[in-house]
Amino acid sequence: MPHSQNSLSFSPEAKDVSPSVKENIDYIKEQLFHSDDILERDIYFDDRQGKLIFLETLTDKHLIIESIIKPLERAKVGAVEHVITSSGLEVGESLDKAISWIISGKCLLFLEGIPEMYVCETGLVVKRDVREPDNEGIVRGSHDGFIENLVTNLHMIRNRIENPNLVVRYFSLGKKSDTKVALVYMKNLAKEELVEEVARRLNLIPTDFILSPGFIGEYIEDDTYSPFPQLLYTERPDRTIAYLMEGRFAILTEGNPTSIIAPVTLFSFYQSPDDYHSRWMFGSLIRTIRFASFLIAFILPGLYISVVTFHPEVLPIELIYSVKSSIERVPYPSLIEAFFMELTLELIREAGIRLPTRVSQTIGIVGGLVIGDSVVQTGLVSLPMIIVVALTAISAFVVPSHELSSTVRLLRFPLMIAAAMFGFIGMTAGLFLIFTHLGKLETFGNPYFSPMMPFKLKGFKDTFIRFPLWHLNKSTKDSTPDQRNSEKAILGEGRK
Secondary structure, three states: OOOOOOOOOOOOOOOEOOOOHHHHHHHHHHHOOOOOOEEEEEEEEOOEEEEEEEEOOOEOHHHHHHHHHHHHHHHOOOOHHHHOOOOOOEEEOEHHHHHHHHOOOOEEEEEOOOOOEEEEOOEOOOOOOOOOOOOOOOOOOOOOOOOOOHHHHHHHHHHHOOOOOEEEEEEEEOOOOOEEEEEEEEOOOOOHHHHHHHHHHHHOOOOOOOOOHHHHHHHHOOOOOOOOOOOEEEOOHHHHHHHHOOOOEEEEEOOOOOEEEEOOOHHHHHOOOHHHHOOHHHHHHHHHHHHHHHHHHHHHHHHHHHHHHOOHHHOOHHHHHHHHHHHOOOOOOHHHHHHHHHHHHHHHHHHHHHOOHHHHHHHHHHHHHHHHHHHHHOOOOOHHHHHHHHHHHHHHHHOOOHHHHHHHHHHHHHHHHHHHHHOHHHHHHHHHHHHHHHHHOEEOOEEOOOOOOOOOHHHHHEOOOEOOHHHHHHHHOOOOHHHHHHHHHHOOOOOO
16 A cells, blocks of 8 residues: 555664663653653563553553453463454564554553563544534435544445445545545546556645645645636545445545545536436436535626626616616725625624524524615615625525635626626626636546537537436437446446
């Protein structure tokens, strides 16, 4: 397995285990700066005095008693390897490695006169219950989600994919944090060059700490300066598995419930497991509404500014008089009005996220009713602008991906500026630049705007709308059995 060369080193020269227990213990304490959570336990075995040393904040004390201390006290003599019942028992001779072992939750045993140490697996496992992610709820389907324990997350994947082609490769990232990361893919579906490229990028990450998958994402994505997300983040095992069965890869991190999926397209961010748990007509309708919300969320404010500033003739006569009477009370241009309301909305949104649930609901009511009504009554904002901003906010929340929702909220500001300066021409130029960028963008060598650019007619069967499952399976007649199983899996037919 490939590992980045990030092993911890606490001494310029390698130091071997000494026959003196006291010397070994003193060295370890010194390297750990005599931290208060270092614990020792005296042991007498095979007519030798010994000591156990471990970090109480990382080890399971009950496991130490049951698998190390009690067996040694009962046996009194014999080979330590045959007496201790701890899993993963190792014998080490380097005290430098001992430091790495002890800070990973292992317990070390030293016996007087023996220039070796016994390393026992006694790590404390603290995890929460498996439950559905709050930010990715669905109506039907499985209601479990990833947690902060990497082994548990991999178990949920393997439990659903009972296939020997499922491969897990471990990496240790972060020169100081030494974070365990797993790269998961299907050997028979994922391209070999894709897997090797991902492994290469992971091994080249130079950071000292990996605190979240976002750290990894910024280092391995193709275009960091693009406003569009090139990696899909999800906490759902079923969604991760669906993409694995499409030939993509997943990256999971110890201590975080989020899975990174790549390569993806723009349209992947608008797909939800509910699309495949409903009948195709309703699933297609909901997906179409999502795409419409995408356009509304970042085009509508700029479109409104263009109309009221340069092109009022596109409105019906009756509506022109109503809009005009409302905006005449506002003492500044529509761009300032729109910026004021959009920034106010962002403040309310951030306040709702940071505050406790009950308080955040109150903030939403106050922001929506009190502030909204007050700014209209005082003439700070026109009533049509309130409607436009509210519709824009609702449309942005329809996006299933938080990353793409943030992109939509960001893009509407430059479009509003272009609309205020040049009207429809500015809007057209801004949209042209955005779609040109989408056409050029790639993720791990795959077109980001596929199947639009390059155009692939077959790809539209599961893009803007979802065709019936039997119709989607028609495209697999000329494919290999593994490819057919892949497409069936994402459609919910992969399990027996």
